Amino acid sequence: MSNARTDRVATGLALRLFAIACLATMSALIKLSEIRGANLAETMFHRQLWAVPLVTLWVAAGPGLKSLKTQRFGAHVWRTAVGLTGMIFTFGAVVLLPLAEAQTFQFTVPIFATLLGALLLREPTGWHRWSAVIVGFLGVLIVVQPGHQAIPVFSAIVGLLAALFVALVAITLRQIGKTESAGTTVFWFSLLSVPVLGVVYIFNFQHHDPVTWAILIATGLVGGVGQLALTGAMRFAPVSAVVPMDYSGLIWATLYGWLLFDMFPTFSTWLGAPVIIASGLYIVYREQKLARGQASYAETPL
Template identity: 75%
Template sequence: MAGDHILKGILLRLFAVACLATMSALIKLAEARGAGLVETMFHRQLWAVPLVTAWIATGPGLASIRTERFGAHVSRTAVGLTGMIFTFGAVLLLPLAEAVTFQFTVPIFATILGAVLLKEPTGWHRWGAVVVGFLGVLIVTQPWSAHVPLFGATVGLLAALFVAIVAILLRQIGKTEPTGTTVFWFSVLSVPVLAIPYAFQVKPHDPMTWAILVGIGLIGGVGQLALTGSVKHAPVSAVVPMDYSSLIWGTLYGWAIFGMWPSGWTWLGAPVIIASGLYIVWRERKRGVGPAVTSAEMEPV
């Protein structure tokens, strides 16, 4: 039944968001135990490769990874890795709830880039939502105070911007390349690139830290595959609202593991940003303008 498929898609999405939120908490834990940014990124990509390969092998088959657009995958990898630096950096610099909240601005940046770069028609409804969304950012950051570190907030917003840029690239690549092919090449191409700087930073860790680093890759990979599966069973408009449950996970992990609780300004501004993003997604679905873009959907594998 159609209703059963939609429910399955929603449950997969909720599971995926929980996995990616868990990955963020593990990134923060790994850093607290001495793992650096490049090291964490390397293991994030390395351990996702066997998962992605197995998923493709049991689905469309390994023959589907053939591509005639290798240059496009190289470009996507370069932009994706740059975005990962900011995404992981935001997790390390900010409390988890605030880092998650900045990721909610992805639809806002996607709207701006779509209008400027792709010349997509953007009416006053979505431009109004963009303005409201950035008002929400001001509420959360309180730039006139020391509520959120300015550098951390900047990194968080840059992370969202690069997620949106990757979305623009994937809209173009997706015209000829299956999702699995794109995910595979991003994972495979990024490992040797990250291995070069990581080779100069290799250091010993205790078994628990190594387990956390492996877990970052495996849990993140499982989460990304669940995201992909969610849109196969349910419409994007049905599963996108589930992405905002990441704020709940970010808050719980931040409080339980790191003793950090979101401030009142975050609780006030986050719903404004979420409402802006949901309205943009709704308008895109209604007008048939490109696929809706969310922070979780674009999380690199």
């Protein structure tokens, strides 16, 4: 591997780590704002509102505002609908669960992506990945401990639905990405979200002290920066290289949970999280291996 290529991958990895730190910080801010009286509608609205100027500036500084023109407006509307639904569950999981447990459920995204890819896209899925899916859900059972109430079942369902919709968004973006740039997609999602959330926000508006307002605004800014860093990471390194960096989120979630909320992961989470992580990493490994095999086949002369 050339030094230039190595530098690009290293940049991608650094951006992904930074992005995960930002998103973990955003989750902590969501939980802080909820404790201080802000509701779900408020946090979602401010998350999207303050991301719009950030994304607009980023696109203007890069490919230019002309790149925002789209011929697939309907696809962006669908992505927004799926994204907002997923945001409800994602933010809800952060509110209902300790940060480490909410983060652990996010690690099931590769599992759901495999299921959805097989069911919706008819992607071939061998026994290796199906085995990893089964192992991953066993890890979820270890974390939840059904019958022992290690984690409330309703909260666990919300956490799993959050991961399901993140996987659905990933599949949607895979389809949109065939014709649309990442910056264009992020911009339209942010912009289309604001009016919808604004209507809901009107009926949920509350007065807050200056600190709470600052937390709500910071939620949007930090989340927007994290989203841009995620997008930037994909420009420098392949998915298979950067996805393992996502598991650093558990470190941040544990740290914030301890420092801000005096909460540590449960014993069942320490047991189940490595199982879920191993499952996700194996799925990523299999996808990388299959992609290499297909590339080699395509390059073989007839």
